[in-house]
Amino acid sequence: MKSKKLTALILVGMLLGILVGYLFRQHAGDDAAAIKSFVDGMSILTDIFLRLIKMIIAPLVISTLVVGIAKMGDAKSVGRIGGKTMGWFIGASLVSLTLGLIMVNILKPAWR
Known part of the structure; x- marks a missing residue:
């Protein structure tokens, strides 16, 4: 619910x-001046929101990993999970990097 x-x-x-x-x-x-004034005012709120999210993410991820590893106990299973985690991290990074490069070359946002 x-x-x-x-x-x-x-x-x-x-x-x-x-x-x-x-x-x-x-x-x-x-009216360009009114639009700029509104956007500048809203950007303060968006900056605060994004900084709060960034402030929460790192401790949450670290604490989740520490608790997960502490509950596993066996060093062999920790190593196996660590290897899979690194594989997923590298794979996801490569996919997002490739997708970003493709979209930049298609949309060309800086050239408009």
Whole structure:
């Protein structure tokens, strides 16, 4: 039940973001100064949000790994899991890097 509530809150947040963006665009029109002012104000909130997420991720991942390794006990199984983890990490990194390079070459965001 809690998962459904969180999903609903995320969807409401997305819809509110779309609505605020649409209403602001209707209000500001093509006024570049108003748009820049709004974007600068919103960027403070997004920076705070992203920094909070980054602050939480590293301790969460490290503590999860430490607890997982502590519960395993056997050094052989820890090594096997560690090897699989490194394989998945390297594989996911290569896939994301390749996908990013392909998308940059297709969309060329810096050349527009």
